[in-house]
Amino acid sequence: MTRKSRRLWLVVACMIGLGSAAALTLNAFSSNIVFFMAPSQVHSKPPPADRTIRLGGMVVAGSVHQEKVKDAPVAIFDVTDGQAAVTVRYEGILPDLFREGQSVVAVGTVNPDGTFRASEVLAKHDETYMPKEVAEELRRSGKWDPRFGKAPDAASWNTMTAADAPKKPATQTP
Amino acid sequence: MNPELGNFALALACCMAAGQAILPLIGASRRDARLMALAPALAVGQMIALITSFACLIHAAITNDFSVQNVAANSAVSKPLLYKITGVWGNHEGSVLLWAMILSICGGAVALFGRNLPSALQARVIAVLGGVAAGFELFCLTTSNPFARVWPAPMDGQGMNPLLQDPGLAFHPPILYTGYVGFAVPFAFAIAALIEGRVDAAWGRWVRPWAVAAWCFLTCGIAMGSWWSYYVLGWGGYWFWDPVENASLIPWLTGTALVHSAIVVEKREALKIWTVLLAIGTFSFSLSGTFLVRSGILNSVHAFANDPARGVFILGLLALVIGGSLLLFAIRAPQLTTGGLFAPISREGLLVLNNILLCSICAVVLTGTMYPPFMSLLFGKTISVGKPFFDATTIPLAIPLMVFMGFGPMMPWKRAQMWPVLRRLWWAACVTGVALVIATFQMRDILPVLATATAVWVICSSVADIAERLRLFRQPLRQSWQRARSLPRAVFGAAIAHAGVGIVVLGIAGMSQAAHRIVEVHVGQSEMLAGDSWTLTDVKPAEGPNYTALVATIEVRHNGRLVTTLHPSKRTFASQHQTTTEVAIHTNLMADIYGVLGDRHGDDANPTYVLRLHYNPLAPWMWLGGLIMAFGGALSLSDRRVRVGAPRRAKTVDVVVVQ
Numbered sequence: 001m002t003r004k005s006r007r008l009w010l011v012v013a014c015m016i017g018l019g020s021a022a023a024l025t026l027n028a029f030s031s032n033i034v035f036f037m038a039p040s041q042v043h044s045k046p047p048p049a050d051r052t053i054r055l056g057g058m059v060v061a062g063s064v065h066q067e068k069v070k071d072a073p074v075a076i077f078d079v080t081d082g083q084a085a086v087t088v089r090y091e092g093i094l095p096d097l098f099r100e101g102q103s104v105v106a107v108g109t110v111n112p113d114g115t116f117r118a119s120e121v122l123a124k125h126d127e128t129y130m131p132k133e134v135a136e137e138l139r140r141s142g143k144w145d146p147r148f149g150k151a152p153d154a155a156s157w158n159t160m161t162a163a164d165a166p167k168k169p170a171t172q173t174p
Numbered sequence: 175m176n177p178e179l180g181n182f183a184l185a186l187a188c189c190m191a192a193g194q195a196i197l198p199l200i201g202a203s204r205r206d207a208r209l210m211a212l213a214p215a216l217a218v219g220q221m222i223a224l225i226t227s228f229a230c231l232i233h234a235a236i237t238n239d240f241s242v243q244n245v246a247a248n249s250a251v252s253k254p255l256l257y258k259i260t261g262v263w264g265n266h267e268g269s270v271l272l273w274a275m276i277l278s279i280c281g282g283a284v285a286l287f288g289r290n291l292p293s294a295l296q297a298r299v300i301a302v303l304g305g306v307a308a309g310f311e312l313f314c315l316t317t318s319n320p321f322a323r324v325w326p327a328p329m330d331g332q333g334m335n336p337l338l339q340d341p342g343l344a345f346h347p348p349i350l351y352t353g354y355v356g357f358a359v360p361f362a363f364a365i366a367a368l369i370e371g372r373v374d375a376a377w378g379r380w381v382r383p384w385a386v387a388a389w390c391f392l393t394c395g396i397a398m399g400s401w402w403s404y405y406v407l408g409w410g411g412y413w414f415w416d417p418v419e420n421a422s423l424i425p426w427l428t429g430t431a432l433v434h435s436a437i438v439v440e441k442r443e444a445l446k447i448w449t450v451l452l453a454i455g456t457f458s459f460s461l462s463g464t465f466l467v468r469s470g471i472l473n474s475v476h477a478f479a480n481d482p483a484r485g486v487f488i489l490g491l492l493a494l495v496i497g498g499s500l501l502l503f504a505i506r507a508p509q510l511t512t513g514g515l516f517a518p519i520s521r522e523g524l525l526v527l528n529n530i531l532l533c534s535i536c537a538v539v540l541t542g543t544m545y546p547p548f549m550s551l552l553f554g555k556t557i558s559v560g561k562p563f564f565d566a567t568t569i570p571l572a573i574p575l576m577v578f579m580g581f582g583p584m585m586p587w588k589r590a591q592m593w594p595v596l597r598r599l600w601w602a603a604c605v606t607g608v609a610l611v612i613a614t615f616q617m618r619d620i621l622p623v624l625a626t627a628t629a630v631w632v633i634c635s636s637v638a639d640i641a642e643r644l645r646l647f648r649q650p651l652r653q654s655w656q657r658a659r660s661l662p663r664a665v666f667g668a669a670i671a672h673a674g675v676g677i678v679v680l681g682i683a684g685m686s687q688a689a690h691r692i693v694e695v696h697v698g699q700s701e702m703l704a705g706d707s708w709t710l711t712d713v714k715p716a717e718g719p720n721y722t723a724l725v726a727t728i729e730v731r732h733n734g735r736l737v738t739t740l741h742p743s744k745r746t747f748a749s750q751h752q753t754t755t756e757v758a759i760h761t762n763l764m765a766d767i768y769g770v771l772g773d774r775h776g777d778d779a780n781p782t783y784v785l786r787l788h789y790n791p792l793a794p795w796m797w798l799g800g801l802i803m804a805f806g807g808a809l810s811l812s813d814r815r816v817r818v819g820a821p822r823r824a825k826t827v828d829v830v831v832v833q
Contacts, residue, residue: 002515009518010526017530017571021538024567029545032563036556054558066694066775071701073694073775073784092692093772093786096744096753107560136556 034107040083046110055088055116056105057081064100079104079116086110090118097123177242180230181321184271187223187278188311190216194281194304198297199369210297214285217300220307221282224275228262231271231320235262241327244268244320250333250749252720260344261334267320269347273464274314276348276355277307284359284384291380298366303358309491317484336721336747336754342402350395350422354460356388357429360436361457364450365499368506373446378439381453383811385436389429390807396422397800408755408770410690410788412796415564420543421463427536428456431529433807438522442514442587445526447507452529454503458496465492519592521585524578531575538567569621576628576679579672580635583665584642598642602634617687625683632676636669667810674806677799684765684792692786694775704789706767707731713771713783721745723756726771726783730760742771742785763798766790 036054037047047053056079063078063085075094078085088106098104098121108118194216201209231244235258240246248265249258263272281303288296314320363381367373399422404412413419432452438445465488516522542559549555580602584595596603609630613623641647643661644654689704700709712727725743729736740758747754760767772784 003512006515006518009523013518013527013530017527017534018537021534021567021571024570025538025541028563028566029559032559032566034558034560036558054556068694071693071695073692073772093770093784096755 036105038081038083039079039086040081042086042110042116043084043114046114049109049112052107052109052119054105054107055079055086055118056103057086059098059100059102059104060085061100075121079106086114086116088116088118088121090121092121094121095123099123176230177234177239177321177323180227180234181315181319183223183227183230184274184311184315184319184321187220187227187274188308188315190220190223191278191304191308191311194220195301195308198301198304202294202297202301202369205294207293210293213297213300213304214288216304217278217281217285220304221278224271224278224311228271228275231268232259232262234321235259238331240329240331241323241325242320243322243324246324246328246331248331248334250331250720252749253331253333253339254719256341256344257334257339261338263347264334264338264343267314267318269351270310270314270318271320272348273351273355274307274310276351277303277310277358280355280359281307284362288380295363295366295370295380298369299359299362302362302365306358306362306495309495313484313487313491317487333720333747333749336745336752337406340402340406342398342406346395346398346402349391349398351464353388353390353392353395354422354425354464356384356391357425357432357453357457357460359384359388360432360453361499364453365502367450368502371506371509373439373450373510375440375443378436378441378443378446378449379815381449382433382436382440385429385433385453386807386811389426389433390804390811392422392426392429393800393804393807396426397797397804400800401797404793405757405759406754408757408786410688410768410770410786410790412685412793415542415559415561417543420539421459421466424536424539424543425456425459425463427532427539428452428459431532431536432456434525434528434532438525442516442522444512444514444516444522445529446512447510448529450507450510451503454496454499458492458499461495462492514588516587517589519585520590521582521587523590524582524585527578528575528582531571531578535568535571535575538571539564542567565621569625572679573624573628576632576675579675580631583639583668583672584635599635599638602631602638605634606631613683617683619686622683622686625679625686629676629679629683632679633673636673636676640666640669662813662815664810664813664815667806667808667813669806670809671803671806674799674801674803677795677802679799681792681795681797681799684795685790688788688790688793690786690788692772692784694782694784696780696782701785701787703787705732706737706789708769708785708787710783710785713774713781716743718745720749721747724771724774726769726785728758728769728785730767730769738767740767740769742769744771761794763794764792766793768793 034052034054035047036056039055039057042053042055058080060078060080063076065076067074067076069091072091073093075090075092076087077090077100078087080086088108090106090108102123105122106116106118107120107122108116110116194213197209197216198213200206201212231242233239234242235245235249236255238245238249238251238258240249244265244267248261248268253261262268281300284296284299284303288299291299360381363377363384367377396419399419400412403414404410432449435445435449435452439449514522542563546557546559549557580599581595584598606627610623610627613626617623617626643665644657646654691701691703693701695701695710697710697713700707702708707730709729709731710726711729714725714727716723716725723743723745725741728740728742730738730740738760740760742758743756745754745756746752755770755772758769766788768788768790770786770788772786774781774783776782
């Protein structure tokens with residue numbers, strides 16, 4: 001075994017290892033990336049039924065209610081970004097930090113009838129914390145700027161439009 | 175007074191660390207024995223100063239000194255004493271101080287236990303540790319000072335996040351941090367070797383115990399973190415592929431590769447450049463893992479702070495440490511001579527394969543973790559990758575790793591034949607075949623079946639390795655016992671650690687077969703899950719020190735016989751307006767019975783309760799296996815070779831004189 005042939009072996013082994021890692025990664029990326037969508041995006045461009053997405057927004061106040069399907073509790077609530085609302089059905093225990101009027105992220109698929117079937121509902125540890133995607137989406141739709149105080153009550157959101165969103169105070173700079 | 179003393183001790187430690195970084199380096203390059211002798215003294219002094227500083231912060235927390243902002247923001251009078259102490263490192267400022275303190279203890283350990291090192295090497299190692307420490311102590315002092323005061327002092331603190339009020343979390347961060355920071359020592363050895371321009375077998379032998387020690391702590395820390403999320407977060411899961419978890423897994427993977435490649439340096443003087451690169455890489459991943467995550471760049475539940483000043487400081491520091499060391503590597507690595515030759519089929523060959531596979535897994539996990547933040551930074555697209563991605567990429571790479579793991583310890587060095595090795599492993603292969611058949615009938619899905627078979631293979635081949643070395647059943651037991659006593663403990667350590675990996679994988683495979691049900695029941699109603707009958711018999715309110723709770727009583731019966739009574743509860747913390755779920759777990763080491771109390775529905779006269787019931791086969795094996803792995807590492811650290819007999823440097827002609 002000469003130095004040259006050993007180096008050849010090493011290079012071949014490395015190529016196989018990293019090559020298979022790259023192939024696996026690309027393959028997994030094509031099928032397993034989960035996109036974030038706001039309710040208005042779900043309305044305008046519904047994703048295919050087998051595609052898992054993350055739906056984020058605020059839980060509409062007063063929309064949470066429970067149903068019982070074969071002894072299993074199902075939580076039903078509306079998630080809104082101010083432009084549109086999507087009804088979410090979730091079979092399971094809602095997280096401790098789940099509240100009406102606060103932000104939430106639901107992972108699941110969109111049913112053909114436009115409702116969302118969640119396999120997981122995430123509310124973050126800190127009650128003042130809003131998932132970055134949700135804050136970003138709300139800011140983009142002009143509903144709320146996270147830098148200027150608390151989020152408005154989600155009950156008013158479906159009636160709000162971008163035009164009557166709270167104006168940014170002129171004196172404050174980011 | 176006390177917080178000022180702590181602040182002063184921290185500043186003093188920072189100054190000593192700066193001295194420790196500069197003076198011994200000058201001494202080592204001028205061969206000035208007095209300057210080099212400063213290194214251990216400064217390292218011990220810095221360690222004492224930082225321990226004092228940390229003790230002052232704990233004292234402030236215990237005595238409810240709410241004029242200290244950190245205590246006011248994270249503690250409260252009503253908090254139990256244990257959590258007043260552990261709350262010190264449950265926040266950003268305190269955890270940075272803890273980090274710095276552990277780093278200084280590492281420096282002190284090199285000063286105290288490294289007396290058999292050549293003085294120039296020891297001085298350089300301590301200097302590198304001092305440089306890193308000085309940077310982070312400056313970060314602590316300027317941007318996240320734990321001793322900052324508030325005026326006027328509040329009457330009571332705001333209290334800690336109730337999720338963190340848990341005994342598991344009391345010890346998880348210190349152990350995990352010790353693992354992260356412990357890799358600073360191999361890093362310092364690598365930098366010192368690059369400065370000297372010399373890596374040889376003795377270097378490998380010095381660096382390996384430090385890497386193994388750090389690896390043991392990191393393994394324990396990850397296992398504890400996984401256990402914590404299993405029983406605290408109450409989702410019945412044990413690993414969420416959260417960026418923070420990945421940040422601990424990535425250095426663990428490269429650290430595991432380092433522990434193995436250092437063996438090749440020690441025994442065969444090969445893979446030297448690669449080992450140095452791994453030592454640099456592992457610590458770089460530890461650093462970026464702790465601090466990128468904590469600075470909130472990766473969106474994660476664990477992020478403490480979103481302060482831009484801190485972010486800029488940390489990024490600068492990371493760029494300096496990582497970029498500087500890689501630059502040094504690029505300049506100096508070509509000067510390191512390459513070592514011994516070996517055939518592809520040999521112990522070295524399999525260790526190389528181990529390194530390639532571990533680094534491939536690491537690359538995959540790194541890609542999956544960094545891709546979403548980069549996509550949102552560059553293209554503004556919000557995406558996430560989760561469990562399906564990581565399962566699809568890591569498991570196919572981990573299975574060949576486990577298969578080769580069975581062969582590795584059996585292989586002779588330099589050049590090996592497959593046939594004798596296979597002959598010694600035939601019974602392990604038979605047991606694996608039987609396990610494969612049983613698993614095929616018992617388990618759903620193909621991957622858990624393969625994982626079970628490879629795990630059995632790893633455990634059996636570890637046993638076969640030891641049995642072979644002892645000539646068990648081939649000569650009288652008394653002689654085998656004599657052999658066992660003279661066999662190095664490192665051999666047992668390696669076999670135990672490998673078997674631990676097998677046990678972890680069996681646990682993970684078992685968990686993939688877990689069953690769970692979510693039910694809504696009245697008091698007195700029964701539900702079936704996995705052959706057991708679960709009855710909710712009672713729900714009562716209860717009072718805790720700083721919370722009120724609702725406690726359920728669930729009786730689990732198997733064929734009418736009472737297996738256990740579970741008491742899951744829901745706690746409401748008035749001071750933070752937060753509720754937490756307390757899971758109830760009963761284990762018989764073969765399976766966990768896991769109950770969670772959810773919401774209460776219906777009117778007061780006839781309430782119903784949501785319950786989540788889990789049956790998790792082999793769940794405890796995951797953490798048990800982690801502890802066994804760490805125990806194997808610790809056993810090999812107690813080996814006689816590590817404790818006595820200062821390794822001598824190879825007698826090469828010393829021509830590579832550093833300018």
